[in-house]
Amino acid sequence: MRYAETGFNLEIDLARGSVEKVASDPRLTELHLGGLGTSVKMHWDRVSPETQAFDDGNMLIVSSGLLNGTPAYSANRTLCTFVSPQSGLLAYPMMGGFFGAELKYAGYDKIVLRNKSPKLVYIWVHNDKVEVRDAEHLKGKGALETQELIKAELRQPKAQVAAIGLAGENRVFTASIEQSRSSASRLGGGAVLGDKNVKAIAVRGTKDLYLARGEEFMKHMAEVTEYINFRNTNPIPDVMTILSGIGSPQEMKHTDEKWHTENFMWGNARTRRRDFWSKPNEENWTRTQLEAIQRLISCFNCPQQCGALVEAHDQGPRYMMKCFGKLTYSMAAYVDDLGFNFKILQRATEYGVDSFSTPQILAFAVELYEAGILTDKDFEGCPKDKEGRFIWLLDRVARREGIGDILADGVYYAARKIGNGAEEFDHNTIKKHEQLPLKLGMLDPIYYLMYSTNEKISITQIEGNFPQSAFPTREQREAFVKDWVQVPDERFKQYVLEWEPRGEKAIPYFPTPDMCSEIVDWMEMLHNVDDALGLCAGMASFCLKPPYHIHNYPKLISAATGMDMDEASLKKIVNRSRNLHRAFNNLRGMARADEKPPEDHWKRRFPELEQELLSTYYRFKGWNMNGVPTRERLMELDLGYVADELEKRGVLKVGEN
Amino acid sequence: MAKTKKTIKTIRVDADKCNGCRACEIICSAYHAEPKYSSVNPARSRIQVMSHRMKNIWLPVFAGENANAECMGRNVYVIDGKEYPECDFCRASCPSRDTFKEPDSGLPLKCDMCESDPPLDVPKCVEKCLNNVLIYEEREEEVEEEIRPEDIQVGLEALIDKYGVQKVLDTVSRMTASKRG
Ligand code: SF4
Ligand code: SF4
Ligand code: SF4
Numbered sequence: 001m002r003y004a005e006t007g008f009n010l011e012i013d014l015a016r017g018s019v020e021k022v023a024s025d026p027r028l029t030e031l032h033l034g035g036l037g038t039s040v041k042m043h044w045d046r047v048s049p050e051t052q053a054f055d056d057g058n059m060l061i062v063s064s065g066l067l068n069g070t071p072a073y074s075a076n077r078t079l080c081t082f083v084s085p086q087s088g089l090l091a092y093p094m095m096g097g098f099f100g101a102e103l104k105y106a107g108y109d110k111i112v113l114r115n116k117s118p119k120l121v122y123i124w125v126h127n128d129k130v131e132v133r134d135a136e137h138l139k140g141k142g143a144l145e146t147q148e149l150i151k152a153e154l155r156q157p158k159a160q161v162a163a164i165g166l167a168g169e170n171r172v173f174t175a176s177i178e179q180s181r182s183s184a185s186r187l188g189g190g191a192v193l194g195d196k197n198v199k200a201i202a203v204r205g206t207k208d209l210y211l212a213r214g215e216e217f218m219k220h221m222a223e224v225t226e227y228i229n230f231r232n233t234n235p236i237p238d239v240m241t242i243l244s245g246i247g248s249p250q251e252m253k254h255t256d257e258k259w260h261t262e263n264f265m266w267g268n269a270r271t272r273r274r275d276f277w278s279k280p281n282e283e284n285w286t287r288t289q290l291e292a293i294q295r296l297i298s299c300f301n302c303p304q305q306c307g308a309l310v311e312a313h314d315q316g317p318r319y320m321m322k323c324f325g326k327l328t329y330s331m332a333a334y335v336d337d338l339g340f341n342f343k344i345l346q347r348a349t350e351y352g353v354d355s356f357s358t359p360q361i362l363a364f365a366v367e368l369y370e371a372g373i374l375t376d377k378d379f380e381g382c383p384k385d386k387e388g389r390f391i392w393l394l395d396r397v398a399r400r401e402g403i404g405d406i407l408a409d410g411v412y413y414a415a416r417k418i419g420n421g422a423e424e425f426d427h428n429t430i431k432k433h434e435q436l437p438l439k440l441g442m443l444d445p446i447y448y449l450m451y452s453t454n455e456k457i458s459i460t461q462i463e464g465n466f467p468q469s470a471f472p473t474r475e476q477r478e479a480f481v482k483d484w485v486q487v488p489d490e491r492f493k494q495y496v497l498e499w500e501p502r503g504e505k506a507i508p509y510f511p512t513p514d515m516c517s518e519i520v521d522w523m524e525m526l527h528n529v530d531d532a533l534g535l536c537a538g539m540a541s542f543c544l545k546p547p548y549h550i551h552n553y554p555k556l557i558s559a560a561t562g563m564d565m566d567e568a569s570l571k572k573i574v575n576r577s578r579n580l581h582r583a584f585n586n587l588r589g590m591a592r593a594d595e596k597p598p599e600d601h602w603k604r605r606f607p608e609l610e611q612e613l614l615s616t617y618y619r620f621k622g623w624n625m626n627g628v629p630t631r632e633r634l635m636e637l638d639l640g641y642v643a644d645e646l647e648k649r650g651v652l653k654v655g656e657n
Numbered sequence: 658m659a660k661t662k663k664t665i666k667t668i669r670v671d672a673d674k675c676n677g678c679r680a681c682e683i684i685c686s687a688y689h690a691e692p693k694y695s696s697v698n699p700a701r702s703r704i705q706v707m708s709h710r711m712k713n714i715w716l717p718v719f720a721g722e723n724a725n726a727e728c729m730g731r732n733v734y735v736i737d738g739k740e741y742p743e744c745d746f747c748r749a750s751c752p753s754r755d756t757f758k759e760p761d762s763g764l765p766l767k768c769d770m771c772e773s774d775p776p777l778d779v780p781k782c783v784e785k786c787l788n789n790v791l792i793y794e795e796r797e798e799e800v801e802e803e804i805r806p807e808d809i810q811v812g813l814e815a816l817i818d819k820y821g822v823q824k825v826l827d828t829v830s831r832m833t834a835s836k837r838g
Contacts, residue, residue: 069697071683071684071694073680098679105698105699105700144711148711157707157708157709157742158708180710181710205700206698206700206755206760207698208690208696208697208698209698211694211695211697214690214692214696215693215694218687295715297676297710298676298677298678299678300678300679301679301680302678302680303678303680303787303788305788309710317711318711318713320710
């Protein structure tokens, strides 16, 4: 009997239309847990380093996490893994919503998609009955529209559907996979699904999922629940509102956007508007948001409500919104009216595009036009007003028409294709991927490492448990560390206590490179645990003082699965996954030279310190100076076969340590 | 006639606050698993959240009585401009749908208010709904202690009212004869 997981994966060969239910090896759960961990292992085993995103051999795995479907609050992440058309590396965007748990109740941990279907299809998983169904009638339909149409045609109101829109069908590199109020957005999963000719995956499950020691599991959950209630009534003082609570950023609840609008960059990550939050703008933004939100909604089994059903007055049909999609388009287009964002986001959601990257791509095109690099010919038929121009550009990108066909590959590739100086305007990508529009003053050593090195590539979900900046006063620091039960080691409290906003004990030299390595390692470890368990980072790795942490994960995993797990063994498992993931990417050529934030990311840069940071961190991780795991580290993690492969392919030198 | 106390148990459902998380479904199914908490399967839950998100409808409904036959006709309600699909408000496990039935055996499910010995403070779904959509209320009511006639007597009285004593007697004797026959 398997606990917490179903022990089965669904293998679908799209070229042949064949479906197979395959039992998974329980040993893999012991070595890699589930979710991201086991998916990375499957990619390692089955996808060669030569395979590109749109090759037949690029697998797309839609995976639940180990705790999805159990009574663990907020364990609802569905992970999509694939070689990204944008970065060329193994990407793993994930979505909240309802899919992963339903998949488990249908009797599967993962759906593995191989090859390509000759025609547009959707997949219908209903317990043991799995069908690959014709989807010609859904061609060009919106991502939300498709979900509703499929549920209606199957007469299954409780089915959960993950779907792509037109952008995915057209292999736009920023195409997302949308599901209910969530989406797996980053790095082009929608494009890979579209390339495989799969419009959607629908699932409905009515089977039992077992817990090894259910009563014990519920006891641990009672403590977690108590802490959730405590945190929901006790926001952390002395930090920004957005960081004070738990859950994903509470963008649907909070209307105060002074911080984002005045600290994040407008346009193509270009301009900071320090005086944006004026009375009229504040009124406009608050009114727009409050009028549009019909209801706050959550993901599966979560008490927080980070999403919303929205219907903007006179601005098109209802859709669901979450997080920073709320403001990214207005800011990228330099449109002060938030109503514009609510309007264009409806269109963007139906097209199914990432709302971080896409607005930047559009803003990049506008800059090129203003600089004369793109011309009237490229913009033929484009309205002159800022709003109209953005919508026009979005349409071109989603349809891959005209200039949109080039832009659809993202800023990095578009800049190189357009040439003529366009490369200069690509100033906010790391590993070819658009980053948050943040440009700050002083180099932040912790962020420097996270931006540069993480396999997730998009910064938004690497950070979390460690404060973003030093507290001004000693009293505030003491108050913060007093009930900081989440720290894996007491010394982290000391780092916070000593950390000053200015002076010797301030960034960029403090925390020191050694400390930064430990801090970053801690946060990555948490994210890797969450991504294996399918836990929402908003309730764990991505927030200050979260309900889930290194001291209670092992208890929950042990009670749910029956495997005995302590903190050390859990850390080892996720360290194994991380190193395997890194090695996978190293085989694809990723190396030290790629690990760097954009030049203008901070005004004040410290090249020597930065190199020292990187080297210190690599050493800490057990990697060589090129960012490749050493044989020694790999052997410790039972990954000798990985070292062999790295040596065989010349990525590691034989005998190097 | 003697008076006795009766406890009326109510769960108020503030459906406008429901965020569709289905925590109630999860815990109900886990609590009623054998042994307790050994498995989860929302399809076995005695509370089902009817969700039609694009219509802004999230409606938690509790399983009530089993219906052997489906209704002769159906109803569609429109409340506050929202049209609720057919049968959404209905608590019955009924041949027309899978709702409120054990997924494997098809046996009907019925909310038992988490009856247990010793009793819980509040039913499980109420406890796990951290959004206070489900509010448990108990109140005592004084009721007259009535001597309840047996079901069969109630049925027979209804038949006698409708057809008269003689017709009922004749029918019973004819049926008895043919059964014995
Ligand atoms: S915290 Fe928010 S994003 Fe995370 S699972 Fe809950 S509702 Fe979803
Ligand atoms: S637990 Fe509460 S908020 Fe969640 S679906 Fe049930 S009734 Fe709605
Ligand atoms: S009261 Fe108990 S039996 Fe009834 S729906 Fe809620 S959890 Fe289930």
